[in-house]
Amino acid sequence: xxKGVVLLIILVANIVAGNAQFFVEEITEISYNSHKNSVDGxxxxxxxxxxxxxxxxxGYYLNEHIAMGVNPSFYYSVSKMMxxxxxxxxxxxxxxxxxxxxxxxxxxxxxxxxxxxxNPLWGTDKVSLLLESSIGLGGAIQKEKTALKTExxxxxxxxxxxxxxTISYDFNKKISLIIQCNFLNLxxxxxxxxxxxxxxxxxxxxxxxxxxxxxxxxxxxxxxxF
Numbered sequence: 001x002x003k004g005v006v007l008l009i010i011l012v013a014n015i016v017a018g019n020a021q022f023f024v025e026e027i028t029e030i031s032y033n034s035h036k037n038s039v040d041g042x043x044x045x046x047x048x049x050x051x052x053x054x055x056x057x058x059g060y061y062l063n064e065h066i067a068m069g070v071n072p073s074f075y076y077s078v079s080k081m082m083x084x085x086x087x088x089x090x091x092x093x094x095x096x097x098x099x100x101x102x103x104x105x106x107x108x109x110x111x112x113x114x115x116x117x118x119n120p121l122w123g124t125d126k127v128s129l130l131l132e133s134s135i136g137l138g139g140a141i142q143k144e145k146t147a148l149k150t151e152x153x154x155x156x157x158x159x160x161x162x163x164x165x166t167i168s169y170d171f172n173k174k175i176s177l178i179i180q181c182n183f184l185n186l187x188x189x190x191x192x193x194x195x196x197x198x199x200x201x202x203x204x205x206x207x208x209x210x211x212x213x214x215x216x217x218x219x220x221x222x223x224x225x226f
Contacts (some may be wrong), residue, residue: 022060023067025178027221029053029075051077055221057107067109071134075101083146096145097153103160105136130166156193162186173225180219183210 030053035046052075059069077099085091113129138158144151163186169177187208194201 022226023058023069023223024226025057025059025221025223027053027055027057027178027180027219029055029219047079047081049077049079051075055219059107059109065111069107069109071103071105071107071136073103073105073138075099075103077101093147098143098145098150099140101138101140103136103138103158105134105160107132107134109166126170128168128170130168131163132166133161133163135161152196154193154195156191158192159190161188168223176223176225178221178223180221181217182219183217185210 029051032048032050034048053073054075055071055073057069057071059067061067077097079097079099081095082092083095085093109130109132111128111130113127136159138160140156140158142153142156144153165181165184167179167181169179171177185208187206189204189206189208191204191206192201193204
């Protein structure tokens, strides 16, 4: 017990001595797309998709170069389309695929340029270039819904390691803008998916440079420094 208290005091002292600065950060992703087509003057609504991702971060700078923290994330995606009713083929009904997904990561962040000094590359002392790496676990449950019932299709779990460059712009000492450069990502992902109807499991190991299939080129969020 005494050793634990001593270690905690030493840790706090090192943080204070290193001018550690706590911060919170939020990046929210929202996307929507839909398809329509016309045949012989008759308009038909095609599939549509809506998704939202909420990615808060809490961390602190150990010194002016290095930060570390945690990043819980939640995503929710809804895809809609019209299909023929299995019990009445002449009737069209709405079909939805629901995909909630969660992830918990720990991250480290290193300032490559910036540190509050004038930088001739940016022409200002407010811009910093950061390199961030994270390691995390995630899970998802895919469901399908019609007018009559909701059924679970599959469950999945993921292990993810990623490295991405990030740019921050300081409005003042407290508030900063953060821009995540997804098109330069390095990402390794291992995923296991199990189908509910037949119990078949599928494993995927994927290494990717740049964008994933559904990612945007940039994510924009805000930082508040305490």
